Amino acid sequence: MGSAAFLLGAAVPLAAALTTGAITIASVVNAAPNSANRPQALDTKLFALVDAPGVDAFPTAVSSERLCQRPQGLGEAIARKDNQLFQGVGLGLETAPRVTEAIAQLGAAPWPSIHPRATEARVPVLMYHDVLEPKEVFFDLTPAEFEAQLQTILEHGLTPISADQLVQHLRTGSSLPEKPVLLTFDDGYVGHYENVYPLLKKYHVPATFFVFPGKVDGKVAGRSTLTWEQLKIMAADPLVTIASHSVTHPADMRALSDEDLAYEVVESKRRLESELGIPIHYFGYPTGHYDERVAQAVADAGYLAAFTMREQNEQFAGASESLLAIERFGQSNLPTLLDTAWGGPPEAGAAPVAVANSAFSFNTPVELKKIDLDGQSFSLISGGRPVTMHANSRYQLPEMMAGTNLAAAVDGGFFSLEYLDSNVMIGPVLSQSTRQFVPGYGGETPRLNGRPLVLIGPDRVLFVPFDANRHNTLAGLARELPGVTDAFVAAAWLVKDGLPQPASSFGSLFDFDAHRHRAFWGINTAGQPVVGVTHTMVDSVQLGEMLAQAGLRDAVMLDSGASTSLAYRGDSLVGYTPRPVPHLVGLVPPEANNGSPCPLVINEQNAATTKR
Numbered sequence: 001m002g003s004a005a006f007l008l009g010a011a012v013p014l015a016a017a018l019t020t021g022a023i024t025i026a027s028v029v030n031a032a033p034n035s036a037n038r039p040q041a042l043d044t045k046l047f048a049l050v051d052a053p054g055v056d057a058f059p060t061a062v063s064s065e066r067l068c069q070r071p072q073g074l075g076e077a078i079a080r081k082d083n084q085l086f087q088g089v090g091l092g093l094e095t096a097p098r099v100t101e102a103i104a105q106l107g108a109a110p111w112p113s114i115h116p117r118a119t120e121a122r123v124p125v126l127m128y129h130d131v132l133e134p135k136e137v138f139f140d141l142t143p144a145e146f147e148a149q150l151q152t153i154l155e156h157g158l159t160p161i162s163a164d165q166l167v168q169h170l171r172t173g174s175s176l177p178e179k180p181v182l183l184t185f186d187d188g189y190v191g192h193y194e195n196v197y198p199l200l201k202k203y204h205v206p207a208t209f210f211v212f213p214g215k216v217d218g219k220v221a222g223r224s225t226l227t228w229e230q231l232k233i234m235a236a237d238p239l240v241t242i243a244s245h246s247v248t249h250p251a252d253m254r255a256l257s258d259e260d261l262a263y264e265v266v267e268s269k270r271r272l273e274s275e276l277g278i279p280i281h282y283f284g285y286p287t288g289h290y291d292e293r294v295a296q297a298v299a300d301a302g303y304l305a306a307f308t309m310r311e312q313n314e315q316f317a318g319a320s321e322s323l324l325a326i327e328r329f330g331q332s333n334l335p336t337l338l339d340t341a342w343g344g345p346p347e348a349g350a351a352p353v354a355v356a357n358s359a360f361s362f363n364t365p366v367e368l369k370k371i372d373l374d375g376q377s378f379s380l381i382s383g384g385r386p387v388t389m390h391a392n393s394r395y396q397l398p399e400m401m402a403g404t405n406l407a408a409a410v411d412g413g414f415f416s417l418e419y420l421d422s423n424v425m426i427g428p429v430l431s432q433s434t435r436q437f438v439p440g441y442g443g444e445t446p447r448l449n450g451r452p453l454v455l456i457g458p459d460r461v462l463f464v465p466f467d468a469n470r471h472n473t474l475a476g477l478a479r480e481l482p483g484v485t486d487a488f489v490a491a492a493w494l495v496k497d498g499l500p501q502p503a504s505s506f507g508s509l510f511d512f513d514a515h516r517h518r519a520f521w522g523i524n525t526a527g528q529p530v531v532g533v534t535h536t537m538v539d540s541v542q543l544g545e546m547l548a549q550a551g552l553r554d555a556v557m558l559d560s561g562a563s564t565s566l567a568y569r570g571d572s573l574v575g576y577t578p579r580p581v582p583h584l585v586g587l588v589p590p591e592a593n594n595g596s597p598c599p600l601v602i603n604e605q606n607a608a609t610t611k612r
């Protein structure tokens with residue numbers, strides 16, 4: 001069955017082609033009534049299109065170039081400020097290359113400084129040790145006690161966040177949920193797998209585990225330990241972040257020789273990455289002891305942040321000395337933190353972030369995970385910044401990705417099958433690859449009402465019910481999400497606000513209950529974008545249930561069946577040759593993101609695929 005029929009429920013006639021001649025924003029605005037003062041207003045607003053009159057009168061391709069521009073001179077000003085601030089960082093100028101990524105982010109503090117706005121927040125990081133029955137030492141918890149703490153956290157309106165969310169907040173001052181808290185567990189006890197991990201999944205709570213390989217190997221004497229197999233299972237779950245805790249857990253890393261210190265921080269990272277197949281970004285100082293030399297060794301080893309602890313005078317994360325010494329509270333302090341935790345003031349010009357579902361994290365590494373669940377198999381690729389490409393014809397994903405800065409991509413929205421080389425989409429489309437808004441065909445768009453409209457901006461994503469009367473113009477999209485850079489209509493919600501969607505939500509969607517390969521994308525509980533496909537045949541309801549278990553808080557179905565395709569680092573991840581497609585959802589990794597509102601880069605070698 002064709003893409004159009006799958007999305008709409010039945011085949012519908014489509015225009016042979018849409019009008020694709022670009023109409024610039026300037027020409028639209030200048031033609032609008034009372035436009036005498038409009039050019040000056042546009043020059044002083046980054047996203048002026050939101051209230052530009054007259055755009056609604058042009059249901060044809062419209063340029064979105066202005067939405068992808070920064071104010072002139074802003075980047076240079078940020079770079080000058082960062083260079084000045086970096087000279088005051090006490091960890092030595094040899095770490096200066098790390099500031100490059102921070103400079104690329106709008107308003108980010110130079111690494112490893114804490115952003116001034118983050119110092120105003122009160123974000124507690126809780127530290128736990130073993131959870132077992134019966135307890136062995138006073139700082140242990142029983143499973144019942146830990147579950148009671150989780151219930152207390154949620155009942156008091158606190159929102160557990162991930163280490164990635166916290167570090168992004170500390171670096172950039174980005175908004176967090178109103179009452180955030182980060183849960184961390186030290187040392188790698190078997191109770192973390194047998195008792196903690198099931199409760200995290202039950203309550204859908206993210207957490208970070210600091211592990212030292214010497215314990216898992218059985219070479220360091222002590223209490224119970226995780227196995228590598230258990231650790232691999234946990235590491236594959238989006239709720240879990242694995243971090244390094246040295247190799248042998250020395251009592252005081254300050255007392256180590258330079259050679260032994262380097263071994264503890266470098267080998268622990270190498271070993272965890274080798275065994276688990278994931279990057280390790282964070283370090284936890286054993287017993288919390290560190291000094292400038294120890295912090296420098298952690299920086300030189302390639303960690304993005306490190307966590308400490310104190311015996312007395314514990315502090316919120318924003319009061320930390322730097323990203324290489326993030327403060328923590330012992331879990332016994334939880335009662336005193338319930339009414340004091342605060343995510344800080346909202347970003348300038350942004351609406352307050354009051355719930356977890358408003359948090360996004362677009363600057364984490366792009367990572368691939370394959371998950372086997374309930375007899376089904378699917379791949380998830382998370383991290384980076386979400387973007388879309390709208391090609392001039394149909395291609396395999398690796399062809400479209402060639403010459404771009406994309407690390408991963410999944411086939412995107414539904415398209416017309418009327419012609420073999422057609423790139424006509426079902427519904428309106430806006431893409432960074434063309435920077436043009438192309439409206440949907442007037443006769444079909446009302447039939448899309450209620451389907452998920454995907455709106456992507458520089459720092460957030462919205463999934464809203466499509467309304468043909470409001471959303472078939474660029475101005476209509478910009479009113480929903482100021483600064484929107486990408487948009488298209490998906491087939492259906494698979495997961496919405498963390499809940500898998502029932503069969504009744506799919507309405508007349510063709511073959512939603514059929515078993516077939518399926519493509520999807522969404523946002524996980526850590527706020528990261530996620531793209532993926534199933535490797536086994538599955539129906540839409542079951543897929544939604546699996547994605548909710550895998551940590552997706554919102555997910556929508558993309559063009560599936562014969563079009564289902566996924567690529568990572570330029571290689572296809574499906575074991576067949578899928579139908580070529582004209583549209584994709586891709587992920588730009590942090591190292592390839594220049595900080596632009598539209599970070600997608602397409603080199604000359606691939607320009608032909610997107611030239612209209």
